[in-house]
Amino acid sequence: MTSVSSNEGKLEEYSFIYGDEAVTYEVVRKPHPEGKKRKIAIKVHPNCEVIVNAPEDAERGDIHDAVMKRARWIYDALKEFRDRLQYVQSKEYVSGEMQFYLGRRYVLKVVEDRDAIANVKMERGKLLVTLNRFNEDKQALTKALVSGWYSMRAERIFHERLAALLPQATWVTGIPGFRVLPMTKQWGSCSTKGNLMLNPHLVKAPKACIDYVILHELCHIAEYNHSDKFWRLLTGVMPNWKEVKSRLDGMAELYLSE
Template sequence: MTSMCVNDVIKEEYSFVYGDEAVTYEVIRKPQSEDKKRKIIIKVHPNCEIIVTSPEDAERSDIHEAVMKRARWIYVALKEFRSHLEFIQSKQYISGEMQFYLGRRYVLKVIEDSDTATSSIKLYRGKLLVTLSTLNKDKANQVKTLVNKWYRTRAEIIFHERLAELLPQTTWIKGIPSFRVLTMVKQWGSCSAKGNLMFNPHLIKAPKECIDYVILHELCHISEYNHSEKFWRLLTSVMPNWKQVKTRLDGMAELYLNE
């Protein structure tokens, strides 16, 4: 379980197992006036996030019981939303579209400014702001190129930071492994037999915990170049909640990989 407090609202994260899948859900505890009936509300969102809203003094056991009573409904809803994600339309790279960065959503805003010397891109007040100095015939492709270059640059920076943070846990590794950022269709990362690492730049769209999972997964392959029981034990030793994190990443994969 993890928890944090934002603007006096306590957020917690738990999981339960349904079939062969670990399902993660977030609990948000909110103050409730005495004249209102105490309720535990469960919502499954189209992006496959599961949010449970409860009174701030609700017992953990009561929340768990409420979730387990609706476990089948939650699982069915997840399957339905995941099937919808398979038919997500390709991006047009126009203002108003949604972009992701480190698990957060940002609205793409495209501005044309002939007075600007060079085109630029930056995060600004909840938006991914793209400023074009000149236009070519294919404006969408111009924006796409800038966006993908920005993602790759941010990926190289953040992946280096996370790798340095995680290496002390991986005692079987000597030195600092190098890696390349390479776009892959169906993989978040890979490790060659020689220990060469590659990470998908689209992974930068996911929360840091998901990035850590992929990095640790590939670092474990340096010791165990397979998916044997020994490999999974090693991964569990450095990330005990990897199943929940993997489920979270898998649930958003279609959105993160969508171009």
């Protein structure tokens, strides 16, 4: 195993060779809180990004040694995520495809009924889409109907969960505004004014995962960063957030595929 580097501008990116593969990773440097143990943390994300969090004054050699010690683990984690991604394909919106809602799987069924109004409903383990006419736009119409159904459900479920969680978020005054907005890489965000944006695809996940994202964004109203204080605040309202986040991350590619 060897290591090569490429540091352009502020992006600190390196790679190492494991077997016959070059593995690239990004180093994110953070201030080191006084009195806390110095550590270098390595995270492999489901999208196959490898991020190394290190103290801002950490030596390059120390970072390299930490990565090399976990090179096999990094390689194995990447292989597992890549194997999983092989089964994630873009949806074609045809009968038989798998859809998700609140953590449960549903089989998509598309039927034609010329006397009916186009609609979507859940029925005995199926997501039933009714079109009043099959034509060359069948898949596009199905996709539009399914997307609209998810957005409508998301609006309702997110309102319910936000109302249920607000009593725990004692630092929030009033009811924050939120909107449902499709995003490709984020489950949610919080503006500097305290308004939330939530991804409609999140409604495909279990309620615990929805609660995690909402609480995460509510914590940003008090701490608009990912400081130690932020994580302590989140842990106070959801002690098992790491487990829930891991569950959501593990299904992200399936939930976000369209």
